[in-house]
Amino acid sequence: MNYNVSEKFKSLKPSAIREIFKSLGTPGAISFAAGNPNPSSFPVADMKRIADEIFENDPVTALQYGITEGYTPLRELVKARLKRVYGIGTDDDELIIVTGGQQGIELSCKVLCNEGDAVVCENPSFIGALNAFRSLGARLVSVELTDDGIDVDALESALKANPDAKLLYTIPTFQNPAGITTNLETRKKVLELAKKYDIIILEDNPYGDLRFSGEDVPTYKSLDTEGRVLYCGSFSKVLSSGMRIGFLCGGKELISKIVVAKQVEDVHTNVFFQMVCARYIEQCDLEGHIAEIRELYRRKAALMVGALEENMPKSVKFIRPDGGIFLWCSLPEGIDLGEFVKRAGDRLVFVVPGTAFAPDPDAPCRSFRLNYSMPTDEEIVKGIKILAEIAREMGAG
Ligand SMILES: Cc1ncc(COP(=O)(O)O)c(C=O)c1O
Structure with missing residues (x-):
């Protein structure tokens, strides 16, 4: 059946993030792609x-x-x-x-x-x-x-x-x-x-x-x-x-x-x-509960920042977060974002390419988003090392 959907919906693509979720079932996969809160934050x-x-x-x-x-x-x-x-x-x-x-x-x-x-x-x-x-x-x-x-x-x-x-x-x-x-x-x-x-x-x-x-x-x-x-x-x-x-x-x-x-x-x-x-x-103590979540994310963000500082080539820039659940990284000129994200996915590390967040998805982009609220500490350390290896393989210095 050929459904003749409305013009408005013809141009809408499924969320790249929800699409990435489909690949996450593979054992050993490390996802930095989610926007989910850590389940331990559910009371x-x-x-x-x-x-x-x-x-x-x-x-x-x-x-x-x-x-x-x-x-x-x-x-x-x-x-x-x-x-x-x-x-x-x-x-x-x-x-x-x-x-x-x-x-x-x-x-x-x-x-x-x-x-x-x-x-x-x-x-x-x-x-x-x-x-x-x-x-x-x-x-x-x-x-x-x-x-x-x-x-x-x-x-x-x-x-x-x-x-x-x-x-x-x-x-x-x-x-x-x-x-x-x-x-x-x-x-x-x-x-x-x-x-x-x-x-x-x-x-x-x-x-x-x-x-x-x-x-x-x-x-x-x-x-x-x-x-x-x-x-x-x-x-x-x-x-x-x-x-x-x-x-x-x-x-x-x-x-x-x-x-x-x-x-x-x-x-x-x-x-x-x-x-x-x-x-x-x-x-209940909502403010106390929020304070605990903040502390968890402070620790996880610091772990991810530390892993990036230790492993990533210096030409890969990132913004140090003061809160929230995301870290934004930018590859140096000359490194293709699509290829980087693909190689990461092949090694079971999932990140969201910045193109997913662009009002104009065809505009050039060299950034990707990392989430630190969901992965375990071990996954943060291992996943960032893998991303750093790929950045080096692709010529980042
Ligand atoms: C910036 C921003 N606004 C709004 C939302 C929507 O959140 P919800 O519909 O779960 O309240 C999200 C969810 O990730 C978000 O990142």
């Missing part, structure tokens, strides 16, 4: 106890339809935490629970952009967001990242050249995939540009809680005085990714439109897991 015993208690005391709420905005106790707890930890939330703001940050990103674009409108995004950027924008018929306009975050001059040129741009999508803290955190000065300039060119900033911050070195930088949302920032958060990296609980916080009017858009998609996020999440925040 299984607490969640089991909470789940039992829900089915004992409040099964109907868990099993009945809920309201689109989200389970009220969870919304209140998330609002309170956002205020306490990030200084986010004014009287003009509202918050909706969404089915993972992924849905929050997609709904934001759906509500704000017409087909063909430009969405400005960082290059590289989160593939799930890029594909969401593509699937909605948005035109991706990419702006390069510098060590300080998005390149402000390039952003202004992009906004001048694309007056139909409605949205800037940015991951300012522990960017996926580049690991970069946008500094405060840059954030202030970006906010000014957003005002000047009248665009909304979609601030995606699923890794913000995972800082293990350096100083916190205020979020765009906490610096925003006009309701120009829509903030997207998630419990995926601090409690459970399978739970699929994220949230969007923004101006009341905008959130009310997002509520309508969500009604068309999935009516509401899974009530049972919203209840589990709420009770976990109420009854």
Whole structure:
């Protein structure tokens, strides 16, 4: 049967990362390709106890339809935490629970952009967001990242050249995939540009809680005085990714439109897991739990950085992470990224080529992403040695 799928979906390719997962079953495979949290970060015993208690005391709420905005106790707890930890939330703001940050990103674009409108995004950027924008018929306009975050001059040129741009999508803290955190000065300039060119900033911050070195930088949302920032958060990296609980916080009017858009998609996020999440925040030590995850990732990141420093040819550059779960490496000129990734895969070490994260997948790229939250310590040491051998074989000095 020849299925005549829509034009929008004809051009969409499966996520390169999900494709790599298919090769991971081979014994001995080392994956630096995942974006998953370490399974030891799932508070299984607490969640089991909470789940039992829900089915004992409040099964109907868990099993009945809920309201689109989200389970009220969870919304209140998330609002309170956002205020306490990030200084986010004014009287003009509202918050909706969404089915993972992924849905929050997609709904934001759906509500704000017409087909063909430009969405400005960082290059590289989160593939799930890029594909969401593509699937909605948005035109991706990419702006390069510098060590300080998005390149402000390039952003202004992009906004001048694309007056139909409605949205800037940015991951300012522990960017996926580049690991970069946008500094405060840059954030202030970006906010000014957003005002000047009248665009909304979609601030995606699923890794913000995972800082293990350096100083916190205020979020765009906490610096925003006009309701120009829509903030997207998630419990995926601090409690459970399978739970699929994220949230969007923004101006009341905008959130009310997002509520309508969500009604068309999935009516509401899974009530049972919203209840589990709420009770976990109420009854357990979420901040202590996050501190443990940070410590685990600090150790794993240091191990990977140490292995890279010890083994990689000096011409292979990498960005030292201060948080999050990714490390971004760049090969020297003259080394073909596709061939490098292929040779690594042949030796059962899997990395994601930077082309997967490019708004323009045909643009030249010499970078690849390494994940350190999932592999064991032994795999980190062994896998980096293998990658270093391949880089040398291919001529990196
Ligand atoms: C930058 C970024 N945003 C959003 C998400 C979506 O997370 P979730 O839908 O699990 O909340 C991810 C997941 O890896 C991510 O890396």
